[in-house]
Amino acid sequence: xxxxxxxxxxxxxxxxxxxxxxxxxxxxxxxxxxxxxxxxxxxxxxxxxxxxxxxxxxxxxxxxxxxxxxxxxxxxxxxxxxxxxxxxxxxxxxxxxxxxxxxxxxxxxxxxxxxxxxxxxxxxxxxxxxxxxxxxxxxxxxxxxxxxxxxxxxxxxxxxxxxxxxxxxxxxxxxxxxxxxxxxxxxxxxxxxxxxxxxxxxxxxxxxxxxxxxxxxxxxxxxxxxxxxxxxxxxxxxxxxxxxxxxxxxxxxxxxxxxxxxxxxxxxxxxxxxxxxxxxxxxxxxxxxxxxxxxxxxxxxxxxxxxxxxxxxxxxxxxxxxxxxxxxxxxxxxxxxxxxxxxxx
Amino acid sequence: xxxxxxxxxxxxxxxxxxxxxxxxxxxxxxxxxxxxxxxxxxxxxxxxxxxxxxxxxxxxxxxxxxxxxxxxxxxxxxxxxxxxxxxxxxxxxxxxxxxxxxxxxxxxxxxxxxxxxxxxxxxxxxxxxxxxxxxxxxxxxxxxxxxxxxxxxxxxxxxxxxxxxxxxxxxxxxxxxxxxxxxxxxxxxxxxxxxxxxxxxxxxxxxxxxxxxxxxxxxxxxxxxxxxxxxxxxxxxxxxxxxxxxxxxxxxxxxxxxxxxxxxxxxxxxxxxxxxxxxxxxxxxxxxxxxxxxxxxxxxxxxxxxxxxxxxxxxxxxxxxxxxxxxxxxxxxxxxxxxxxxxxxxxxxxxxxxxxxxxxxx
Ligand SMILES: Cc1ncc(C[n+]2csc(CCOP(=O)(O)OP(=O)(O)O)c2C)c(N)n1
Ligand SMILES: [Mg+2]
Numbered sequence: 001x002x003x004x005x006x007x008x009x010x011x012x013x014x015x016x017x018x019x020x021x022x023x024x025x026x027x028x029x030x031x032x033x034x035x036x037x038x039x040x041x042x043x044x045x046x047x048x049x050x051x052x053x054x055x056x057x058x059x060x061x062x063x064x065x066x067x068x069x070x071x072x073x074x075x076x077x078x079x080x081x082x083x084x085x086x087x088x089x090x091x092x093x094x095x096x097x098x099x100x101x102x103x104x105x106x107x108x109x110x111x112x113x114x115x116x117x118x119x120x121x122x123x124x125x126x127x128x129x130x131x132x133x134x135x136x137x138x139x140x141x142x143x144x145x146x147x148x149x150x151x152x153x154x155x156x157x158x159x160x161x162x163x164x165x166x167x168x169x170x171x172x173x174x175x176x177x178x179x180x181x182x183x184x185x186x187x188x189x190x191x192x193x194x195x196x197x198x199x200x201x202x203x204x205x206x207x208x209x210x211x212x213x214x215x216x217x218x219x220x221x222x223x224x225x226x227x228x229x230x231x232x233x234x235x236x237x238x239x240x241x242x243x244x245x246x247x248x249x250x251x252x253x254x255x256x257x258x259x260x261x262x263x264x265x266x267x268x269x270x271x272x273x274x275x276x277x278x279x280x281x282x283x284x285x286x287x288x289x290x291x292x293x294x295x296x297x298x299x300x301x302x303x304x305x306x307x308x309x310x311x312x313x314x315x316x317x318x319x320x321x322x323x324x325x326x327x328x329x330x331x332x333x334x335x336x337x338x339x340x341x342x343x344x345x
Numbered sequence: 346x347x348x349x350x351x352x353x354x355x356x357x358x359x360x361x362x363x364x365x366x367x368x369x370x371x372x373x374x375x376x377x378x379x380x381x382x383x384x385x386x387x388x389x390x391x392x393x394x395x396x397x398x399x400x401x402x403x404x405x406x407x408x409x410x411x412x413x414x415x416x417x418x419x420x421x422x423x424x425x426x427x428x429x430x431x432x433x434x435x436x437x438x439x440x441x442x443x444x445x446x447x448x449x450x451x452x453x454x455x456x457x458x459x460x461x462x463x464x465x466x467x468x469x470x471x472x473x474x475x476x477x478x479x480x481x482x483x484x485x486x487x488x489x490x491x492x493x494x495x496x497x498x499x500x501x502x503x504x505x506x507x508x509x510x511x512x513x514x515x516x517x518x519x520x521x522x523x524x525x526x527x528x529x530x531x532x533x534x535x536x537x538x539x540x541x542x543x544x545x546x547x548x549x550x551x552x553x554x555x556x557x558x559x560x561x562x563x564x565x566x567x568x569x570x571x572x573x574x575x576x577x578x579x580x581x582x583x584x585x586x587x588x589x590x591x592x593x594x595x596x597x598x599x600x601x602x603x604x605x606x607x608x609x610x611x612x613x614x615x616x617x618x619x620x621x622x623x624x625x626x627x628x629x630x631x632x633x634x635x636x637x638x639x640x641x642x643x644x645x646x647x648x649x650x651x652x653x654x655x656x657x658x659x660x661x662x663x664x665x666x667x668x669x670x671x672x673x674x675x676x677x678x679x680x681x682x683x684x685x686x687x688x689x690x691x692x693x694x695x696x697x698x699x700x701x702x703x704x705x706x707x
Contacts, residue, residue: 051503051504051505051680051682052502052503052504052505052506052509052680053505053506053509100680103504103680103681103682104681109680111679111680111681111684112507112677112679112680112681112684113506113507113680114504114505114506114680114681115506115680116506116508116509117506117507117508117680129508130506130507130508130509131465131466131468131469131508132438132466133438134469169437169438170438172437172438172439173437173438173439174439174441174442200409200438201409201410201414201417202410202413202414202415203409203410203413203414203435203437203438207413207435208435208437208438209437274413274414330681330683331679331681331683331684333683333684333687336674336676336679336684336687336688337674337676340675340676340677
């Protein structure tokens with residue numbers, strides 16, 4: 001019926017990778033953090049500690065880590081409702097993300113936002129946006145801001161790049177096309193990163209779009225468009241580095257289509273009945289974390305013991321985040337109206 | 346007396362008592378309805394769509410995940426198997442455009458039912474709903490009619506965050522040419538949806554995320570309910586309570602206590618939010634001379650704001666006391682559960698308001 005054939009994943013030779021030991025470990029640690037954090041969220045959701053719609057990122061870690069860890073700390077990131085891991089990669093402490101999920105006053109959105117609305121101005125995280133595609137124009141605005149500061153205000157330090165993450169489903173929304181046009185027209189420093197995980201809830205990508213190869217849609221806007229194996233963090237990183245360099249040099253945006261897969265249902269409330277076992281098996285066999293671990297060991301960049309040590313350390317970080325979240329205070333009911341207006345600090 | 350102001354200054358302790366009360370009473374009421382019940386509300390809606398699609402081949406459904414997935418709340422489950430993929434059309438996530446498409450299809454003779462996966466997403470279609478669905482018949486001088494239903498889940502659920510906990514009635518009520526209906530029981534959900542599908546005007550049909558699992562015995566024969574008639578839920582002579590959607594069930598909790606205290610509430614479920622059935626509303630006010638409006642909409646510019654202004658216009662001489670408006674706080678719905686509960690009206694506030702009005706302590 002749908003998507004029986006898999007698209008051929010673009011090949012990437014590891015000889016192109018040349019990642020240092022230090023960077024390799026940073027990226028590995030970030031992916032492990034994302035994975036274990038999400039596993040903990042599932043546990044906490046089923047234990048009744050968090051509510052609402054919770055969308056997990058398992059399986060897609062190579063995209064967040066591959067792109068964001070190829071950027072600077074002062075660059076901008078925008079996300080969707082599937083935003084926990086982008087927040088973590090952008091540097092928001094796990095404890096603040098977990099506390100937000102628990103609705104606590106110490107959460108990065110002060111308990112007002114929840115799973116789909118992670119924000120951190122400190123980390124230039126422009127936010128989790130719950131409505132499909134609405135983050136794209138916002139991210140485009142942040143990129144415009146960089147260009148404005150550099151060119152209209154003459155600030156040579158304003159070379160920040162924005163990474164805008166969204167899904168295959170969002171790429172059929174008008175906001176996507178409208179922003180591609182403006183970003184290309186004004187050569188804005190932005191990466192449009194489509195995480196094509198083949199599904200928009202129960203809507204198979206091939207049933208939703210006339211041209212399933214999303215990266216090709218860049219061409220009509222005279223914009224660079226690339227596809228990349230989104231299960232290979234080194235490939236994603238290489239593509240991101242090139243796009244970031246182009247953006248920072250003022251040469252304009254890039255549309256990156258990362259072919260990836262979510263290992264869980266759309267949200268923790270989704271029965272996940274439409275995806276076939278064969279399809280899942282194809283992608284489970286391409287776990288991006290196992291793949292990087294194997295590479296690091298093959299290249300003698302890390303030992304198994306070291307990697308295990310990282311896993312243990314991250315596990316401890318997450319336990320600490322849960323503890324912090326549980327012990328944190330609820331928002332004060334007398335502050336119900338706090339933050340409605342700019343005067344509330 | 347402004348109840349919502351009183352609430353924000355209440356002590357945390359009395360607030361937490363309030364929630365325990367709310368939770369306990371709300372779950373018992375649901376359970377009671379389930380025991381005597383047959384059809385779940387979401388299935389009542391599905392029956393309405395199924396029957397109307399069988400009756401009229403111009404009727405079709407479109408929206409996100411309405412086909413293979415069966416709808417986010419299973420209202421269209423398996424209908425595509427019966428009617429095919431063009432009559433139960435899975436659309437891309439392109440709200441403004443597929444809404445505009447439905448307007449075009451309606452102008453040219455079809456009778457589309459749009460499912461907003463969540464009604465909030467229709468904010469992206471605001472232009473097509475307001476400019477085209479709402480105003481086009483008038484702008485075209487009666488050349489075209491738009492027999493269109495836009496339905497789907499809305500309201501404040503359980504900790505879904507601001508964007509998924511919208512109170513949209515306020516935004517849409519100013520648009521000329523739209524009818525707005527809110528269902529609240531399986532019985533009225535089915536009868537009203539059928540009427541909305543048969544109506545030749547664009548109808549915004551509001552369902553509430555927390556009411557889909559209500560159960561009720563439904564008539565086995567075909568029935569259709571009028572779109573413009575309010576429903577008298579219970580009769581009483583002391584105070585009129587005007588409400589709609591989920592708040593009807595909060596009011597039911599309150600009236601249980603009020604009944605015990607001998608305060609007779611005349612409870613009216615508005616059903617039609619635009620136009621309002623002022624005949625039924627007026628008859629009640631002439632009897633009780635006191636009015637409380639209970640809504641989930643925001644207080645500023647909400648349904649209650651419009652309603653109380655109209656009551657002043659039409660029935661001022663009948664009133665013995667100012668109209669009390671119990672509405673949601675004017676803030677984006679917070680994620681945190683405690684803050685969320687504080688944002689919407691709870692049964693004890695309704696009880697308190699009715700007591701005040703009944704004993705003229707204003
Ligand atoms: C404007 C809008 N329409 C519909 C939805 C409901 N919805 C939430 S996620 C989703 C699917 C999005 O798929 P995709 O863009 O591929 O992202 P993924 O969930 O796969 O990461 C839909 C339809 C929404 N949140 N916002
Ligand atoms: Mg997707």
